[in-house]
Amino acid sequence: RAKADGRGTFCFFRDEMAATVEARRTLELDLRKALANEEFELFYQPLINLKSGKITTCEALLRWNHPVRGTVSPIDIIPVAEDMGLIVDLGRWILRRACMECMKWPDGVSVAVNFSPHQFHQRDVLSEIRYALEVSGLPAHRLEIEITESSLLRNTQLTHDILSQLHALGVHISLDDFGTGYSSLSYLHNFPMQKVKIDRSFLEGIDTDRPLTLLRGVARLSADLGMSVVVEGIETNEQLELISADGTVTEGQGYLFSRPVPAVRIRQLLNASHGRRGGNDPMVAASR
Numbered sequence: 434r435a436k437a438d439g440r441g442t443f444c445f446f447r448d449e450m451a452a453t454v455e456a457r458r459t460l461e462l463d464l465r466k467a468l469a470n471e472e473f474e475l476f477y478q479p480l481i482n483l484k485s486g487k488i489t490t491c492e493a494l495l496r497w498n499h500p501v502r503g504t505v506s507p508i509d510i511i512p513v514a515e516d517m518g519l520i521v522d523l524g525r526w527i528l529r530r531a532c533m534e535c536m537k538w539p540d541g542v543s544v545a546v547n548f549s550p551h552q553f554h555q556r557d558v559l560s561e562i563r564y565a566l567e568v569s570g571l572p573a574h575r576l577e578i579e580i581t582e583s584s585l586l587r588n589t590q591l592t593h594d595i596l597s598q599l600h601a602l603g604v605h606i607s608l609d610d611f612g613t614g615y616s617s618l619s620y621l622h623n624f625p626m627q628k629v630k631i632d633r634s635f636l637e638g639i640d641t642d643r644p645l646t647l648l649r650g651v652a653r654l655s656a657d658l659g660m661s662v663v664v665e666g667i668e669t670n671e672q673l674e675l676i677s678a679d680g681t682v683t684e685g686q687g688y689l690f691s692r693p694v695p696a697v698r699i700r701q702l703l704n705a706s707h708g709r710r711g712g713n714d715p716m717v718a719a720s721r
């Protein structure tokens with residue numbers, strides 16, 4: 434009996450594995466076709482200057498409108514695209530599209546583009562970025578590249594060189610999701626970066642029982658090192674008040690201000706934020 438059970442279990446796992454492998458294969462095939470079929474779209478989410486209430490930057494966030502699966506999250510796309518090596522083509526499309534879109538925005542507004550570790554460490558990363566700026570006509574200082582700590586781990590000297598060259602070009606670098614990875618504080622001063630985005634996990638519970646100590650500490654340290662400080666994932670007014678209190682955090686991003694929205698909608702938000710009637714109201718769109 435025991436033996437039969439064991440075999441049954443084995444068969445079950447084998448079938449499960451086959452199903453997983455098959456699902457993955459289908460996903461990869463679909464992904465390969467998606468670029469050509471123009472199924473990708475960029476949504477944009479604003480970053481708000483907490484003093485002026487104005488939009489400073491809009492972050493490009495990938496969406497996949499799959500004909501059958503519906504909208505697929507970037508969390509399910511990017512790792513697979515990395516494994517397949519598709520990230521280079523996909524990343525090129527994202528970067529160029531985002532730069533072209535930014536050209537339609539008011540002068541003072543920048544675009545932030547996420548770079549995965551593979552994409553950041555591709556051989557031609559500098560010429561890719563230079564070329565995207567050239568074809569779009571976007572001034573370098575209006576482009577922010579968001580990288581995560583995992584991009585800093587690999588080949589430290591080379592990474593430092595790339596960052597220095599981007600810096601020389603005038604492109605800004607943000608350290609995304611800070612606090613979720615290795616969180617080596619030495620990264621903050623060892624690499625030339627202009628912005629730190631403190632991960633939204635730091636906000637969990639701060640409006641109820643969790644002290645602000647950690648978030649404040651990271652924010653102050655980053656500010657003392659001359660970097661702008663962004664807090665991601667602000668969802669409530671209470672959170673906004675708490676993080677704004679001591680003036681260290683320069684920008685905020687989160688559903689409280691706006692969810693990521695399609696290109697057409699972000700243009701409307703930018704007109705409202707920067708237009709004649711442009712208010713100082715950071716609640717540009719509590720479009721929940």
Ligand code: C2E
Pocket residue numbers: 478493494495506507508511527547548549579609610633665666667668686687688689693
């Ligand atoms: P990220 O770069 O940290 O982007 C922020 C994510 O948090 C976005 O999820 C955004 O929708 C979500 N978010 C923003 N405000 C709030 C909030 O107030 N509450 C909550 N719960 N979530 C909030 P999204 O669009 O699903 O993207 C997930 C991740 O996928 C991104 O995290 C980024 O790492 C990656 N990603 C997205 N687009 C791209 C891309 O074009 N290229 C690369 N390489 N990665 C991308």
Ligand code: MG
Pocket residue numbers: 492547579609
């Ligand atoms: Mg990001």
Ligand code: MG
Pocket residue numbers: 609610630665
């Ligand atoms: Mg982030």
Ligand code: MG
Pocket residue numbers: 609610632633665
């Ligand atoms: Mg994050």
